[in-house]
Amino acid sequence: MAKPGKPSAVVDTRVIFCGDNLDQLRKLPDGCVDLIYIDPPFNSNRNYEVFWGETKEKRAFEDRHASTQAYIEFMRPRCVELQRVLKPTGSFYYHCDWHASHYVKVMLDQIFGENQFQNEIVWKRSSAHSDSHRYGANHDTLFFYAKGNNWTWNKLFTPYSEEYTDQNYRYVDERGRRFRVSDMTANKPGGDVSYEWRTPDGRTVRPYKGRYWAYSREKMKEMEDAGLIYYRTTGMPMLKHYLNEMPGVPLQTFWDDIKAVISGSEERLGYPTQKPLALLDRIISASSNPNDIVLDAFCGCGTALVAAQKLGRQWIGIDISPTACRVMAKRLRDVCDLREDENLWRRGHGFVVRDLPWTEAQLRKIPPFEFENWAVIALGGLPNKAKVGDMGIDGRIFPVSAAPKKEKGVMDFMNIWYPIQVKQKDKAGRPDIDSFEAVMTREDCTKGFFVSFDFSSDALSEIQAFFTKSGKIIIPLTVREILDEQIAMKLA
Ligand SMILES: C[S@@+](CC[C@H](N)C(=O)[O-])C[C@H]1O[C@@H](n2cnc3c(N)ncnc32)[C@H](O)[C@@H]1O
Structure with a gap:
């Protein structure tokens, strides 16, 4: 587990605030956090029930238009505050589903600016969802916005599929390493690139007709000495690319490799809206650096906070439900071995829960x-x-x-x-x-x-x-x- 560094000078971190996020956000200064992730409940006036997972049946009886409108009205001032507290280099992720995603996108375009929209991520939540008389809705949507033009970005990669490696990495060297090969010629000459190349078995080869070597003679020699050239039976040199040196496929917007938290999942706490740690891990790794501040203003059982803590980020959590606040405090203690202690926190360790109802x-x-x-x-x-x-x-x-x-x-x-x-x-x-x-x-x-x-x-x-x-x-x-x-x- 990475060690978190010093807390921020402008805002308290490693704090769970209990209360309506509209009020709590208004207390935070402008431009103070690096990354925001939110996963708000769809139906604003059923917040508590959503946390406890009693909404599905009720949704079916609702007037869809009225509830979407109410939801957007509820979310708009909160998103305005969230945009305000984000640093100019910060990123914002909004997790939602088909119920309101299209309206959310329009609202966020208005708040962040249409040009600040970066991606719509589709997270395939389950292999199948049984919906009668329509297609099974088995994915969530995450909208990713950057506040400014220069946002924190760490490129992530996923492993190649077996099909891809079987098709492309067909060669194996004497040490058992798999590789693919690419052409060493080019069509734009520059410098001495039309020389004759001598193969190790003494043959002489030239580039294909109308083409040139892509590298200088010295560079070719260097690559040969490093064992990076493979010779076809014709003698044509090809450049080797070893599978174990490739980073993988740059992460795309369709995420089907992260499983939802289901019964039997090790991380499961029993709340139906709990999101998988791997999802938050990915978002936090891509859009923040160690010691950056991650804010989740609808933090439920604290998945984003746990992921941030594990990745050595600072964090701030807000939730209106005192039960959720207690659940996540326990989770931080159990999973991250973090102590809930005011004195310790003042000295830069542990965490605190603020504003629980006490009167x-x-x-x-x-x-x-x-x-x-x-x-x-x-x-x-x-x-x-x-x-x-x-x-x-x-x-x-x-x-x-x-x-x-x-x-x-x-x-x-x-x-x-x-x-x-x-x-x-x-x-x-x-x-x-x-x-x-x-x-x-x-x-x-x-x-x-x-x-x-x-x-x-x-x-x-x-x-x-x-x-x-x-x-x-x-x-x-x-x-x-x-x-x-x-x-x-x-x-x-
Ligand atoms: C869908 S859950 C979030 C689940 C979370 N992503 C996780 O993995 O545990 C939404 C949370 O938002 C909280 N919430 C709803 N309205 C809120 C408000 N106005 N202010 C703060 N939190 C709110 C609910 O109590 C609930 O815990």
Whole structure:
């Protein structure tokens, strides 16, 4: 893994900002980043659901025109900000698909200038996609723009296909190296290029009729001494090109050699919109240099940040979802061995997450499932992955007291758990407690946690009555209590 160098003097790097990127981008100075990659969710008002992958069925019922228009209106001011924060030598990649790609291209031409458009890259996501009554849509589109006329560019190559090497590299030398040959004559004379050439077996050869040698006699000699000349049976010298010295095919715009992240992929975190590291690796390698700053303003589970870190680039990530921010922080810790630590970060190492919602007012505004995740994680529990059909359980706590005894199987303690129910309500009432009691009875749990902003007095008496009747304990927790606890823990 390459080592990142010094952070930039004008902007903080190795930071994940939690929040709407429009607000976060406005805080960044002009011309401060070298490369931007974005992979925005198609439907702007379903951001969260897109991250959790619940959109496909809903899309089918939408008015396509209305959603495209809304999407472009949502993206335009963000792309204007992104263009502003890009350095004059910077590049911009917009990842999208057929839903809006044609409208996105027009919008980006307006923002960056039509002449700044460099490429439309087609990434073949899967071998086949089953679409009824039309062709299977199995690719994504990436638009590549340069901000100015002098952008960072590192030419990349892909290996030759077997078919190409079989057809072209047909010769093998005495050391087993494969090579192809090319003509050593030219049609434009310059200097002494019509001499007679002597082959190693003593024959004399001249260029074909009307042509000249492409090299001077000295150069020919030099190449022969280096073993770079192959002689045809006619004696005609040909220049050897060794396969192992060729860089490969310069990378083209059709990318079919990068697999999508699917179940079973080693890098998979379980989010349907996660992009493969190899894709980001390629973009970052081509369009930035070590220690350059890479920005992903819709960074999801942080693929661009991980790729940038691995390639020794600086990075900035922005995502509106606190869950996504936590997921990517964990990924950076696990995959890049990077520590999330304010003090370390101040000394130029590790990374930090900024602006996670920490106040009651902020927590009231985040979407319900984000709130559920926040509460469950704050209690040290595991959020329930299925957000629909969760049978009244938003998360589970596996108490430390149930850790395995030596003689028991390692996973036995997973059988002991306490349910967590979360309601993003001003006041949880008696009916809320009643349904949680039903869950506890059904699951035969002795203890459970209920989180809300407050509890009605009815709810609290019901909790007491339930304990008297069944011996089961429901612990009511307010958001304030959780926040105070976290602050206490933070100060500890
Ligand atoms: C398609 S996902 C990105 C996936 C990412 N490329 C990866 O490989 O993990 C889009 C992300 O954009 C985030 N998002 C949506 N609207 C946003 C906004 N206004 N500001 C910042 N992030 C936003 C969503 O929370 C989601 O995580």
